[in-house]
Amino acid sequence: MRFSIQKELFDLFPGLTIGMVVAMGVDNSRHSQEIDDLLSQAIGEMKKNFVAEKAQDHPRIKPWRNAFSKLGISGSKFPSSIESMARRILKGDPFPKINPLVDLYNSLSLKYLVPMGGHDLDTLEGDLHLRFAEGWEPFTPMDGGEMVIVPKGELVYRDDRDVLTRNWVWRQCEKDKATEKTKNIFIPIDVLE
Template sequence: MKLTISKQIFEKFPKLNVGIVIAKGIDNKSKSKEIDHLLKEVEDYINLNFIPEDITKHEMISPWRTAYSEFGAKPSKYHSSVEAMMRRILKGNSVPNINKLVDLYNYLSLKHIVPMGADDLDKISGNITLTMAEGTEKFTPLGENSIESPEKGEVVYKDDARVLCRRWNWRDCDETKITENTKNAVLYVEGIPPVTKKKLVEVCKDLIDLIKTFCSGEAKYYILNKEKDSAEF
């Protein structure tokens, strides 16, 4: 399987770095009070250090709002995944517990304030591409059974059969979601300036350590950018 970032993406976002973590042979079934505690800790930190009015100006959030604008998504309507979680917390709501792997990457996403996501590798059709949508692709939103298409020019992850995530990291598809039965997964860690390649390496290593601690299995990472736009695994 191959994951590629298209030239279109780098023409618009030349300093983009994306960390790819491949986790295989994981146990995602059991529950973990330790993970629950980690999520609670990071939620408390956000409540203590942020107010809703200031989120849009934060150095880690503002660049994503600009990026969304650049591919035609209104940042006042569509939020990056990490901004959406922070807003949820600051409204007094907890991040829901889904399963170990999802809870772990949500924790790290909030800790480092970088968008993260994942797909079940065994449900992927063909190869994965981060690219600009043609507008004819098919997408089933998480938790729904309706089918829609992305806007032309929208940043999407897609495989050979469907869109995996709309508006870069805004909404996942239902078919490839991580479940308790997931054994093999691809995880995405996304960085635009001020996030550097070095920072992404740090986050990917943190993620791998947590996966091995709580989910067992094996994991490795790749960093994709303008100089290295694809990885095979």
């Protein structure tokens, strides 16, 4: 499998850095107190030290609002995943514990205020791409919802068959989410300056 990024994305956002973690042969079925502690610590630090009144005004989150605006995406209607998580915590809403892998990358996402998501490599078809949709790609939202065809020009993570994440870092699909059965995972780390 290969991972490709459409060149125009770097032309639009010269300060963009994309890192990735690939983990193979993991056991995501066993509870980890260490990961629980990391997530609790990240949530506590955010509650105590968040430097903006509103999540979207934080200096690490605001670039996402600006980028979404540049792409014609409403940041209010489709906030980045990190903005959604920060809002939830700052409002005092409970933050879900899902499974060790998801809890680990969520704790790092919260600690460093960057969007991160995980894609189960064993569910993907062909190569992985960060690119503008061509207008034929299907997307089925995580945890229910109807399949839709993603409009041409929307920035997406996708494999050779399906959209995996809509509006760049907004919402992930059902098919490749990390579950207790996940053994091999790809975690992109998107950073905007």
